[in-house]
Amino acid sequence: MTDHADGDMTDHTDSDMTDHTDAFVAYRNLLFTVAYELLGSAADAEDVLQDTWLRWVRVDLDQVRDHRNYLVRIATRLSLNRLRTLARRKENYVGPWLPEPLLTSPDVAEDAVLAESLSMAMMLVLETLSPTERAVFVLREAFAVGYDEIAEAVGKSEANVRQIAHRARRHVDARRPRETVSAADTRVALDSFRRALETGDLQGLLDVLAPDVVALADGGGVVQAALNPIVGADRVARFLIRGTSRVTDPVTVASIVINGNPALMMRLNGDLDGIMTAAMAGGRITGLYYVRNPSKLSRATAPTPLSRL
Numbered sequence: 001m002t003d004h005a006d007g008d009m010t011d012h013t014d015s016d017m018t019d020h021t022d023a024f025v026a027y028r029n030l031l032f033t034v035a036y037e038l039l040g041s042a043a044d045a046e047d048v049l050q051d052t053w054l055r056w057v058r059v060d061l062d063q064v065r066d067h068r069n070y071l072v073r074i075a076t077r078l079s080l081n082r083l084r085t086l087a088r089r090k091e092n093y094v095g096p097w098l099p100e101p102l103l104t105s106p107d108v109a110e111d112a113v114l115a116e117s118l119s120m121a122m123m124l125v126l127e128t129l130s131p132t133e134r135a136v137f138v139l140r141e142a143f144a145v146g147y148d149e150i151a152e153a154v155g156k157s158e159a160n161v162r163q164i165a166h167r168a169r170r171h172v173d174a175r176r177p178r179e180t181v182s183a184a185d186t187r188v189a190l191d192s193f194r195r196a197l198e199t200g201d202l203q204g205l206l207d208v209l210a211p212d213v214v215a216l217a218d219g220g221g222v223v224q225a226a227l228n229p230i231v232g233a234d235r236v237a238r239f240l241i242r243g244t245s246r247v248t249d250p251v252t253v254a255s256i257v258i259n260g261n262p263a264l265m266m267r268l269n270g271d272l273d274g275i276m277t278a279a280m281a282g283g284r285i286t287g288l289y290y291v292r293n294p295s296k297l298s299r300a301t302a303p304t305p306l307s308r309l
Helices: 014-038 040-057 065-093 106-110 112-118 120-126 131-142 146-152 158-175 183-199 202-208 235-246
Strands: 209-220 252-258 261-268 271-281 284-291
Touching: 014 040, 014 112, 014 131, 040 065, 040 106, 040 202, 065 131, 106 112, 106 252, 112 120, 112 131, 112 271, 120 131, 120 158, 120 271, 120 284, 131 158, 146 158, 146 284, 158 209, 183 202, 183 252, 183 261, 183 271, 183 284, 209 235, 252 271
Parallel strands: 209 284
Antiparallel strands: 252 261, 261 271, 271 284
């Protein structure tokens, strides 16, 4: 029995509806994770989930061999369609665009493959791929989907998908972080960074920042943020010190886990100011990513369940 691209649409009994619901609920976290990795936006991923359900509920399950693959296929196609809308939105975005940070539970951090694919640094690398390349790479590398299923999802031949996967992997390998850094080492560096930032210790910041560190801040034109990347340890450190010295109350920084990786929650004057994540190499911070846009902080205070299964 073969799955078809759009499925066989039919009316359902109450029993059929229960089967549809059970299958969708079983894979909901996986579908959200796929959509989020393709889009970098939790809000858009939720929209994809809603549309996936509306299509799934009309499918004749007797014609579906594998519920997981079929649902992933629907979510992928809907995500690819939405990526085009996101691309237009990003063209008009004020300042750097960063993915929406998600507070995650410890089990996400324990999944090394998932944590790496969700890291802010990797998500930014994925932004440099074409939509099809991104879908092929994510489905293959993060979710171990077979080439035949990926071909169905992206509307390409299996041979073409294999070529796209090879090209995307080469592209990502050339741009991904230069070394694998443990969560423990990242946490140590961020703790040093946090102490220096809270006390206004310029030298402390310089000690933990790589000479060629790059800082990106996403304010979305809603709140103040640097409109261009800040490059170099001295410039980044002085920018951070200036920013925190302007507030009347102490800066408070809490260690949290964002997208499966160590991160910092920044509070200024007692209010949530933003989420900061980092890329590491050689024991120092090579990239700082600070999301301040309020519309992107709604998922930073309660864990979002994510899954590769």
